Amino acid sequence: MNHPTNPQAASAAGVHAAGLRAAIAAEPAAPVVAGIQGAGGYGKSALLSQLAGIYQAAGIPVSSSPDASRDGAHLVDDAHLLDETSLYALRAIAEKPGARVVVAYRPGPRSHALSELIATLGAPVLLTGLGRDEVARGLPGPASREWIDWLIEQTGGVPRFVGRVTGTIDPSQLGDRTLPRLALEQFRHDFDQLGEHARACVTAMSVGAAPHPEVLASVLELDPGHVAGALASVRSGGLVDDHDMPWPIVRAAAQLLTPLEVRLGIVRRLVDAQLAHGGPVLPLVRPLLGARVALLPEATLSAAFEKGGDEALAEAPELAGRLFDAAVSAGVPESRVAARRARAAAAAGRLDEALRLADRVIVDPAVPDRALGVQVAASVLAHRGLLAQSADLCAWSVDNLRWSGDTAYAAVGLVGTGRLREADELLSSRRESGPPTSLSGAAAKLAGGVRESVTGAATSALSTLVRAAALADPVGPGVMLPDSPAAIAATVALHCGELDVAESSLAKAVESGSGGPLLEVRHRLLAAWVPLMRGDTVTARQALGSVPSELAARDRLLATALHAGIAGRDNDMTALTAIRGQARQAAAEHSPDLFCLLPLGELVVATARLHDQDWLTPYLHEAQALLSALGNPPLWTSMLTWKCLQAAVVVEDMDSAARHAADLGETAHHNPMSAAMAEAARMWLRVLDGQVDQDEAERAARGLHAAGLTWDGARLAGQAAIRTTDRKAMLSLLECARALQGKQPRPRAMSANAGEGELLSDREREVAQLVLAGLTYKQVGKRLFISAKTVEHHIGRIRQRLGCQSREELLDRLRELVGSEA
Known part of the structure; x- marks a missing residue:
């Protein structure tokens, strides 16, 4: 007999353990025939013990053996251990009308007699592992x-x-x-x-x-x-x-x-x-x-x-x-x-x-894998900010120990340190070793792209470098390299305003693990540069937070400059001052090369804000000499020159600003970002001189925004606003600055929450508006024809009235109050 004879009993089988307990507890006298299947340790004995308690509480005798002479409920454990006679006897009990039989057994192995019994019991209660809530209760x-x-x-x-x-x-x-x-x-x-x-x-x-x-x-x-x-x-x-x-x-x-x-x-x-x-x-x-x-x-x-x-x-x-x-x-x-x-x-x-x-x-000539030793040493030297030494080692390897990519990485390092002629000689006289692989192809395109970035057009250089990165991505973390094509492609993209290209290349490199863990940090740091240029300091700070604190010299320079850039864009002079020592150490450990010009430029502006530029001047002169040796390539020169212009604006050095503006004008033809910076530089000279044309200022600011320099564009519009004497132009330029930063336009009427706006007097609102635009107390005083001390007094009263404990809290509160005014 292969099926239960008692329909009511059959209905109790196949449900989960809780359902079986509930059914028996609801009507202990009712017939039930069920099997409980579970591996060792899954609670079969515990469930049978609970069922026995239910029956005994109802006055029904419980038997744990296949004894047909005993009335009540038969609750049998470990049926897989019973002999054939006992199993057939238990099956006979289960087939009787009105039987109350629950049998527990393991999934296997099974004898023929046990299989017959299981067929009689029907679909079993299957015991599974505990869930999170069940574990927590115990x-x-x-x-x-x-x-x-x-x-x-x-x-x-x-x-x-x-x-x-x-x-x-x-x-x-x-x-x-x-x-x-x-x-x-x-x-x-x-x-x-x-x-x-x-x-x-x-x-x-x-x-x-x-x-x-x-x-x-x-x-x-x-x-x-x-x-x-x-x-x-x-x-x-x-x-x-x-x-x-x-x-x-x-x-x-x-x-x-x-x-x-x-x-x-x-x-x-x-x-x-x-x-x-x-x-x-x-x-x-x-x-x-x-x-x-x-x-x-x-x-x-x-x-x-x-x-x-x-x-x-x-x-x-x-x-x-x-x-x-x-x-x-x-x-x-x-x-x-x-x-x-x-x-x-x-x-x-x-x-x-x-x-x-x-x-x-x-x-040691007797040691195997000497070429791998060169790769490791060259990579470590590059990470330690010693690109020239890394290039020399790769160039030596070309004549002594060949490895895939040695010629290309020697050329990249030579170009990166201003030695274009040596790189050209090497590339023309040496071919890559071994068969053409993805790695060797990526290295060759990398060298070609870096050379093109110095001698040719930005678009063709970037295209070559992006293709190099695409070839290198499948290689993943399997090789160690001085730098990755993705990192250099992203650096070039950042220099010419192609932020989406930089973001995409770096995201793919992080996902593929290109270059291994040593280059992953570099990829993440460069990825943080994208939101920084867009003025999104929140995202930049979050990206920077995922980077470890112990960094090699090259990564430490990038991280320090990112911290400085975030602090500068947030007007956080306390944070900017705090990283002064880190910046000195980071610059001292890293020899200038093409691929560190972004962080160097950021430090130029930061030191200007701190009025502490003298210590950085020698490094800046080294970088400028390197660029001069390469013929001042516009792609690499423009960004550093732009940062030097911004530093001159900060300290209001008109002569230096004029010189940098002229230099930017000479590179304006090279790419859209260079053109935008050249136009904005001319506008800065007029702004510093107090000659603000609203339309020209907005056009220059929007040009920077379109070229990828979102924060720079907003800053130009904001500074033009506070230096014009035309109130209508000032308001329009301030709205332009807000729009470039992605903020909603301010309504022209008082908000419904006007009572809060009335916390500030007319003069206090003017002071707050200019402070929010980025002016120092001295600059606000000059604009409003009051002393810096009076400005400080106004801010102190505002802070006290609004109950703000920190400068950041004050600025957030002022944005809420002043942000609703015309």
């Missing part, structure tokens, strides 16, 4: 959602495993992501019940063996048929997930409770098999790090540690370094992995160690 104290998710991940939500952790952990340690040793030791009983073969399978899978009968049979030297049965027992015991992978807590327990020599023997056989077939060994050798075996000479493990280091090198350089160290301890000659250890150290950010190791590799 904790000895409050815990975060993230920690509960971690616990479920470690245990699979298996109730027995969750209980082992929660029952052995101190309530004060909830949140500590370490499995208690006592919880792991409780698995000893589970493993003992499995039998020898099944336990061996769990151990093998816990150290990295695939859960496949043939693989396990080979590694454990067992019969495949025995392994298949053992795996069924492991599944039935609830020790693995749906893919037959042991739960993390099971893996940890197996490694703790299995002697090291047993695990090591299995790992050796697995490693031998993987090495023979070229398969990955990283999952096998990673758990051995830190164990005493990693420090002992061992041929198989030494080869495995070395190969594991190679596998981890691109994605996990810190781990790769530890694996190479273990390989050396296990017998690999130190010289054989020296270059790769240098690369791992560099990618992990340990630049001093990387350079020291790379130098040893380069000078």
Whole structure:
């Protein structure tokens, strides 16, 4: 008989555990025939115990054995362990009219008699892992959602495993992501019940063996048929997930409770098999790090540690370094992995160690991978702001050690440090080594694009560089380079106002991991430059916040200049003053080159605002000499000249401003940004002289905005507004400045909240409006024909009246009040 004979009883089967409990609790005397299926540890016994309590409370006797002579409810656990006679007897009881039978069993393996019984019981109640709320209710104290998710991940939500952790952990340690040793030791009983073969399978899978009968049979030297049965027992015991992978807590327990020599023997056989077939060994050798075996000479493990280091090198350089160290301890000659250890150290950010190791590799002809040593050293030197030395090393490599991209990166470094003739000679006399690959193609286009940026048109240079970045992206983090095509393409795009191109190139580089972790920070810093140029300091600050605090010299210069740019655009003189020392250090550590002109220009303006320009002057002169050696290429020269003009405006140095405006006029033909800066420079001279033409000022400001210099355009319009004597023109220019910053136009009538606006007198509103436009107290005083001290007095009274505790709070409040006025 394959189906239940009692329709009412059948309706109770197939529902979840809570439904079964509820049905029995609602009518204990009603017939019920149901099966409960769950692997070991999923709560079958607990559910049966709850049902027994319900029946007993209703006065119904409960039997736990297949005894037909006993009345009441038959609640039988572990039916998979019963003999054939008991199973048939239990089936006979279940087929009687009015029977109350609930049987719990594991998913498998099943005998024929058990299968017949299950068919009679019908669709089972399936027990699954605990959810987040269920786990939380069983904790000895409050815990975060993230920690509960971690616990479920470690245990699979298996109730027995969750209980082992929660029952052995101190309530004060909830949140500590370490499995208690006592919880792991409780698995000893589970493993003992499995039998020898099944336990061996769990151990093998816990150290990295695939859960496949043939693989396990080979590694454990067992019969495949025995392994298949053992795996069924492991599944039935609830020790693995749906893919037959042991739960993390099971893996940890197996490694703790299995002697090291047993695990090591299995790992050796697995490693031998993987090495023979070229398969990955990283999952096998990673758990051995830190164990005493990693420090002992061992041929198989030494080869495995070395190969594991190679596998981890691109994605996990810190781990790769530890694996190479273990390989050396296990017998690999130190010289054989020296270059790769240098690369791992560099990618992990340990630049001093990387350079020291790379130098040893380069000078020793007997060491393999010397070309990799050159790549590492050249990359580290570039990151440390020493592009000239990096270029020299790459150029030396062209004649001595060839690697894909050496000629191109030598040329990029030479052009970047003002040595165009040397770069041309190198490019004309040397070809790239090896076959044409994506990497060599990207490097060649990079060199061509950088040269074109100095000698040709901005559009063609940028197009070549973007194609170079596209070729390099698929390479991902697999190589180490002095700089990435994406970074240089973005730098050129920022110099000519193509902010969308810069943003796109950098986003793709970050997504692909181009250049590895060493260049990821550079990509993120340059990406923060895009919102900075647009005047979006909130986004720029957020982007900067994702960057680590410990940076190489090149990245530190970028980060410091970004901080300065944000502070300057926010009129935050306190923050600007605070980074003065950082700026000096960053500039001192970095030799000027083409690719650091953006941050240098930002520091030029920042030091002008601080009236502390003298220390930066020598670096500025070096950069200008470099540009002069390259023939003052407009693409690279214009932005630095523009920043020098802005610095002259800040200190109101008319002679310097006029000189920089003239220089910008000579480069106006090169690209739209240069043209916009040249027109705006002429307007600045008139603004400084008090000759403000509203239409011309707005046209120049909007031209800067269109060229990508949004904040600069808004500043020009705002400064023109406060220097004109025509109130109508002033209001129009202020609205222009607001529009360029993406702000809504201010209504021409008082807002409905006029009572707040009346907190300020007419004079205070004028002072507030000019302060919000960016004027200093001295400039506001000159504009309103009052002293700076009087302006300060007005601001003090406003702050007191509005109850503002900080300058930032005051400015926000003033924007609310004054922003509604005409």
